[in-house]
Amino acid sequence: MSADNRRLSLRFTVLVGIVSVLAIGAYVVWTLCVQDGFAREKALVEARTLNLEMQASWDYIDASQDAINYNSDGTYDFKHIYCSVAGKNIAQRFTNQADGYEIRFARENPRSGIDAPDDFEQAAIEAFRTSDTTEFYDITEWEGESVFRYASALEIKNNCLQCHGTPVGEKDETGYFKEGMAMGDLAGITSIIVPLNTYNNEAQTRIAQGVIFFLLLAAATILVVRFGLRKWVIGPLNELNEQLRCENKEQQNFLAMVSHELRTPLSSIIAFVDLWDDEQSDQTIQEKQLVREIKENSRTLLDLINNTIDTAKLEAGEFGLYFDEVDLIDVIQSVTSALGPLAHKKRITITKHVDPNTPIIVSDASALNKILTNIIANAVKYSPEETTVSIRAFPEGNNVRITVTDEGPGISPEQQKRIFSRYKRVAGSSVSGSGLGLYLAKSLTEQLGGDILLDSVVGKGSMFSVELPQDGRLVSKSGEEE
Numbered sequence: 228m229s230a231d232n233r234r235l236s237l238r239f240t241v242l243v244g245i246v247s248v249l250a251i252g253a254y255v256v257w258t259l260c261v262q263d264g265f266a267r268e269k270a271l272v273e274a275r276t277l278n279l280e281m282q283a284s285w286d287y288i289d290a291s292q293d294a295i296n297y298n299s300d301g302t303y304d305f306k307h308i309y310c311s312v313a314g315k316n317i318a319q320r321f322t323n324q325a326d327g328y329e330i331r332f333a334r335e336n337p338r339s340g341i342d343a344p345d346d347f348e349q350a351a352i353e354a355f356r357t358s359d360t361t362e363f364y365d366i367t368e369w370e371g372e373s374v375f376r377y378a379s380a381l382e383i384k385n386n387c388l389q390c391h392g393t394p395v396g397e398k399d400e401t402g403y404f405k406e407g408m409a410m411g412d413l414a415g416i417t418s419i420i421v422p423l424n425t426y427n428n429e430a431q432t433r434i435a436q437g438v439i440f441f442l443l444l445a446a447a448t449i450l451v452v453r454f455g456l457r458k459w460v461i462g463p464l465n466e467l468n469e470q471l472r473c474e475n476k477e478q479q480n481f482l483a484m485v486s487h488e489l490r491t492p493l494s495s496i497i498a499f500v501d502l503w504d505d506e507q508s509d510q511t512i513q514e515k516q517l518v519r520e521i522k523e524n525s526r527t528l529l530d531l532i533n534n535t536i537d538t539a540k541l542e543a544g545e546f547g548l549y550f551d552e553v554d555l556i557d558v559i560q561s562v563t564s565a566l567g568p569l570a571h572k573k574r575i576t577i578t579k580h581v582d583p584n585t586p587i588i589v590s591d592a593s594a595l596n597k598i599l600t601n602i603i604a605n606a607v608k609y610s611p612e613e614t615t616v617s618i619r620a621f622p623e624g625n626n627v628r629i630t631v632t633d634e635g636p637g638i639s640p641e642q643q644k645r646i647f648s649r650y651k652r653v654a655g656s657s658v659s660g661s662g663l664g665l666y667l668a669k670s671l672t673e674q675l676g677g678d679i680l681l682d683s684v685v686g687k688g689s690m691f692s693v694e695l696p697q698d699g700r701l702v703s704k705s706g707e708e709e
């Protein structure tokens with residue numbers, strides 16, 4: 228897998244990871260938020276069931292009083308197994324056996340002290356007395372634990388009157404004084420405690436299961452999508468890339484070959500025209516003009532062909548660099564001499580200033596010649612007539628800098644981003660060109676371990692700065708020493 232593909236896979240994995248963490252976080256928060264309501268619902272159902280069971284035992288004992296108290300010979304013998312005694316005993320036994328649960332009965336003015344209501348039960352009694360409600364419940368703290376407390380109203384029914392009715396103060400069968408209560412009065416409450424730890428443990432288990440599920444889902448998604456990416460996206464894209472690369476290389480090779488084939492006859496034409504021109508002493512002005520046009524156009528064509536061949540070599544990694552000592556004065560002189568006729572034609576003045584402190588650098592003179600030729604030729608090509616192109620060279624830290632400043636049309640910030648790319652020209656340019664010059668110049672400068680910077684203002688001019696290390700061998704991206 229290439230570095231790009233690995234990066235894509237990693238980005239995707241990180242993305243799925245982030246989404247999964249967010250989903251897990253949302254799930255945990257959501258579960259915790261609904262947990263209280265969920266526990267309350269379940270505990271309420273449980274408390275109601277227990278309450279019904281207690282009521283049923285109470286009613287059963289009440290209905291069985293005759294069977295309990297009459298002996299087989301028909302004599303009445305009170306056995307003291309009446310509803311409240313039986314109910315409270317059953318509740319006590321249940322409380323003792325069921326871990327964390329508690330069922331008891333409470334009332335105001337209890338006959339026995341243990342039935343005195345606590346704060347919750349007192350609040351329930353108040354609620355039953357002052358409203359029609361017959362249930363009272365909440366989640367509260369109980370002996371340091373979070374529990375669900377439930378209270379249900381116990382009303383005086385017909386058979387309760389025997390012990391709790393009138394006349395007030397008369398002793399009932401059990402030996403207590405009657406309270407003078409009437410049907411429907413509040414006799415007391417059934418008070419039930421349901422522990423919540425089972426539900427909390429359930430919630431924790433649910434959260435753990437959910438987290439595991441999300442993690443497995445995320446892992447499965449990553450595996451499936453990475454597999455899918457590799458098989459259906461990256462694989463075919465790589466093949467397509469490879470195919471395009473091959474086609475591009477073939478085109479480059481073809482271009483380089485054609486350029487090569489063109490260069491030899493063109494060089495001969497230039498040589499023959501030069502020879503012929505030297506031998507002619509009696510040319511008319513018109514003939515001289517014609518010869519000059521042929522020479523200039525042939526040179527432009529030769530430059531274009533050379534740039535095309537150099538670009539093809541550079542991209543194929545076949546552009547060998549040969550590092551040696553280079554005197555910038557010589558290189559600048561050679562380039563400006565070659566471009567002299569072009570500048571002369573447009574009456575452009577080329578000024579040169581090499582700072583005396585500029586050191587001899589270690590670089591590739593031929594590559595540097597190509598770089599400066601392209602930049603200075605552009606400055607001449609794109610500047611209006613009778614302007615000045617200034618070339619300066621000076622040391623800067625461990626580098627040297629060569630600046631080429633012109634008074635041309637300038638380049639807009641948007642165009643500045645494009646013009647160093649292959650075949651990119653400023654739209655609407657009236658001067659002919661291939662769009663390869665700056666691409667080649669920048670690529671070669673980088674190969675030499677340097678960089679090209681551009682400072683330009685539309686309507687004012689441009690300054691190209693070539694920054695080169697004093698010893699290119701130390702930082703060059705490729706190349707050999709001579």
Ligand code: ADP
Pocket residue numbers: 601605606609610633635636637638646651652653654656659660661662663664665666689
């Ligand atoms: P070419 O000159 O062959 O078109 P280059 O790569 O050398 O290709 O330049 C790219 C474009 O940048 C040119 O088409 C031109 O529009 C613009 N350019 C380059 N140098 C200058 C300059 N000194 N002044 C204004 N425009 C320039």
